[in-house]
Amino acid sequence: MSQPIGVLLVNLGTPASYQVADIRRYLNEFLSDTRVVELPKFLWQFILKGVVLPFRAPKLVEKYKEIWMDGGSPLLVYTQAQGEALAHKFADENIIVEIAMRYGEPDLEKAILGLREKGCERILVVPMYPQYAASTTATLFDRVAQISKKMRDQPDYRFIKRYAEHPAYIASLAHKVEEFWRLNGVPQRLLLSFHGLPQRSVDLGDPYYDDCHKTAALLREALKTYNVEIEVSFQSQFGKAKWISPATQTVLERYPSQGVHNVDVMCPGFAADCLETLEEIQLGCAEAFKAKGGKQFRYIPCLNADPMWIDALAQIVKDRLGSWS
Structure with a gap:
């Protein structure tokens, strides 16, 4: 049997809970990314640590509480549903679908290493951002490269840059x-x-x-x-x-x-x-x-795990897999 192909759906990220500590931890990772905030690092870290994290995180508690779902944040719940539905679409095609977040959990590095442990020599990274931006898509590609830099035996990657017009x-x-x-x-x-x-x-x-x-x-x-x-x-x-x-x-x-x-x-x-x-x-x-x-x-509402969107996502993935599939 041929080696499986990994398909990794990656969204932005979410706090683990609506507690202040978790929100602060998530914001710190997200807003410390120089692709996200393009200010001199020393200046921004002073503002982030001294102003943003102490004051903004507590204000977000009630906002997150208003939308929190039984399975966690909506972003996590719907992304998990997308991953499960896409995996079902590819159940007969030797394709393994995983999800990850650029910031927070599920951790991107763990997801890539997990696909490698399952035998995936080839991995398609699918940013869940239809429109390209350096602060979303590019920083994901940066992170994948950073993770791969530590590997002796790197996988073969393909990326989807955008699907704004698909x-x-x-x-x-x-x-x-x-x-x-x-x-x-x-x-x-x-x-x-x-x-x-x-x-x-x-x-x-x-x-x-x-x-x-x-x-x-x-x-x-x-x-x-x-x-x-x-x-x-x-x-x-x-x-x-x-x-x-x-x-x-x-x-x-x-x-x-x-x-x-x-x-x-x-x-x-x-x-x-x-x-x-x-x-x-x-x-x-x-x-x-x-x-x-x-x-x-x-x-x-967003497309979330709508059946027609899952069909569309499968088509977008297949188009990019090309000769791999």
Whole structure:
């Protein structure tokens, strides 16, 4: 029998619990990454250790508690479901599917070593970020290289850089929206909220902003028969630096004065629901919208482990496996 192929689904990461210590530990690892915060290391570590970790972590406790699930954080629960569903799709193809997080648990290094112990000479790394950004996709590739640097016998790797325009991904998003509208009716406006990025990153050549708009353009085309205006915004701004715009909450707060009182919001840049979608958008932005006179705010969940998305993910993986499979 031929050697199995490893497929490693990797998402960003999550605290082990909503306790302050675990949140602080996660934030410290995440925000210490120089790909994530591109400030002089000495200056940023002073701010991180002296201001961010002591004050921000406690504020996140209640936010995480609001969305926590029986199996852990939503990001972990849904990523595990994605991994299990994809493994089932590949059950007859000598492909081993594992999940990992760039920060926190399940640990990326343990996942790679685990695949090697199962006989995987070839490993496909699948970042669960449809749109490429240096602060997400590139830092994952950096970490894989860092882990492999310690190995005497390294595996053969392949990576997926992005799937922002992949037809199967776009079709999954469109199906998600269509099913939601079939059950609930169409809104006045559909807002696609992507994670934010400092403007400086884009100015330095990061293609993320363009990737987001490419996804939005293809989704508009797929949904054009509904005659619903679809706009793009960016969420989760942090710090005082200029970020790519427009900001999601600002857009939503302006809608009522523009006559838009019924809005649906979707987050296509997140493969799985998490704090940024469930607490920030579904709860926080909904409240801000209604406080300005908005009447109906509906959040369309992420793809999570939807069967059509798992089929699409399998197709994306197979396309990249190419001659391996």
